[in-house]
Amino acid sequence: MTNQIEIGRGKRGRRAFSLDDVSVVPARRTRDPGDVNLSWRIDAYTFDMPVIGAPMDSVMSPDTAIALGRLGGLGVLNLEGLWTRHEDPAPLLEEIAALEAAPGSPEVTRRLQEIYDAPIQAELITARLAQIREAGVVVAGSLTPQNTQQFYKTVLAAGVDLFVIRGTTVSAEHVSSTHEPLDLKQFIYELDVPVIVGGAAGYTPALHLMRTGAAGVLVGFGGGASTTTRRALGIRVPMATAISDIAEARRDYMDESGGRYVQVIADGGLGTSGQIVKALAMGADAVMLGTALARAAEAPGAGWHWGLEAAHPDLPRGHRTHVGTVAPLQELLWGPGHQTDGTSNLMGALKRAMATTGYTELKDFQKVEVIVAPTHVM
Template sequence: MLPPSGGHGEENRPRRGYNRDGRLGARRSRVLDERRNVPTLGGCTGGVPPCVGGVPPCARYTWGARPKQTRRTHTLDTLARSDWRVGEGISGVELGVGRRARRAYGFDEVALVPGAVTISPDDVDIAFRMTGPDGRQLVLPVPLWGSAMDGVVDVDFAIAMGRLGGLAVLNLDGIHTRYEDSAPVVRQIADAGRDEVNQVLKDAYRSPVREDLIVRCIERIKAAGVPCAVSSAPAHAGRRARLVEEAGADVLVVQGTVLTARHESSGYEQLAFDELCGAVSIPIVVGNAVSYGTALELMEQGISGILVGIGPGAACTTRGVLGVGVPQVTATADVAAARDEHEARTGRRVAVITDGGMRIGADVCKAIAAGADGVMVGSPLAGAEESASRGFNWGMATPDPNLPRGTRIHVGVRATLAEIVQGPARVDDGTQNFAGALRSSLGVCGAHDLREFQRVEMVIAPSISSEGKLLQRSQAVGMGT
């Protein structure tokens, strides 16, 4: 461990659980206890400023009136990027002569430290908040988003999720906007054998997307009185934005494997995110990103939210195919640092949504503690009785005709959607009652809301899931499943 910068007494010794560099990502630059000169858990060395009751299980959400803020844009050049190099000054690990890498962390390698004051779970606020370009605020009682995966989200699922206080994203490039009745197509994919499923997927996605079905799906969701979020590939987002806004959608997600504010291509023109955000009044959420600099540039385009994660999902194979990705705790911390810097400079907060890699309630809690304002999950919801495929899931890049980067997986039907989101849980392995787990974690850590929870102390603890759990693991119960 690095020695403390001052003093040699017991109060100045580094806490156990910190790695050598003492860092999780760019965001964790805060001294965790100002009374003790302990090393920070992580941070950008460029001087990043410090980060800044029960909810009924229903579909209540509000677009609260907010005073309009003057949007100020900052180009990458004016941000003095040389002062904000993430990891500058960190020794890292030597890969070879002249090549080093910094350590990154996933959910199984960290843990949260209880607070000095605890709070009743009934008295904490876990609501998700995101401000749109017109200053109105979208508030969700539960900070849980359903991934835009055809095996999970159809119109009926989106309605059910909204009624539980979350938000499910409908994939506009998927099955449900290509067929009048998508259920038989989804069932065909679920029933296909292992050797034939890739071809079945490619055949299913050959039918064209129909704009009349896009409008019809959005209108059905809105007619149920719940918020509507839809997702589009960047290639189609520009021409669809006005269509989905006029149909009544509340949020447009522009999603690809990796999205950047700057993209070079000799074959087509890049989507201009600043123009897209200025063309509609609904929030634009983009993704995915995993790094500080990329996230900061995207935020400067006027987006309202950003998705974090490359390849962590259970049905995604991007990391195996491309070798690209950053573990989710570090990725979330880095993107959250960009959010805090952007907010400090402009007064506008961009919602950070950790996308994928979460299986149990503890993962959801750690994602938000690392800096997320909300989380997006797919496979945990695919196991709901209400899911589109009833227990199957496949990644959005699975049907790619040239380079599939996903696979179909079987998760099985495990519970109702209500049990997964709001409980009560019928099992003890953390796969149900995500909202209850989050409320309890906030209470134990002494946080009244998610922004306070983003300031809790975290430790590097790779033994957190195995310590003392030998019998659970040998009997495949509880944390051993």
């Protein structure tokens, strides 16, 4: 079965759907929200909720990673961000939040580039990860593929529990005529810690990432409130289709590998509880949240949100975006909520959605019925 359509005489394309294009359908049986279990497991680590804090400086500091861990989630620290480039990034975070120019202005971008031009310091990677470890929560840090070879030994020596290799897009086979690329399969094989890798946006690249031995694959490309990748590069894969495709790759890889299960983690464009619900319904095992957690009172961005791509030295592809402050992290995730727009009590909303559709376990909820219902159709 195919849903390819003719774009013009010389090009065909497959129809794809965003999370806004789909809706979850209630079933004949409902459940009590109190009976819903949101626990999620990756490798040897079990969490009370399927939430990962995105490794972005506006979202995760060592303190917020610890706070998220104590609330039952997983915080991932950006090991190429301000916390590993500056001994005390607090004044710089305050400056970024106080910049008066428009979010997408050259002045803001230029200042971000200047701030992020400071070199990454290995001793700060060690210190920041040690701070998280001392708090007794699961320790996770993220590097881009470009810097993984240089710093991964420092990360492992610091005692990281989960290692994240995250980029705009990550492939198992990167070809270069100028330098030796990172061999993901060999790299992951030689590590003693589980690796989460991505992003991937299609069946075939995700299947190849699963074959490297990764414990989890991040799904997403071109989404998120702070990115302008779609406009800058013309590349985007709508999330509902991307998650569904990669969930199918997970199933086929299980058959191929004799039962090895790789976690599918939706990453990008998940700013409200309804989008989180639909991402899990499409087949994700967990979600990586940026904008949603950037709205927490404890978030380092103080109501502003940006990613590493916004400070790229040659081709910046992101904005410093104002997302506001909604509630303390506890209230934002577990309630009680006081907003009616899906920006607080995210896990309470997920529990209610699962209960309304008759499910008490996340794996079972992936079987829920969905319909195509574009937002302009009432």
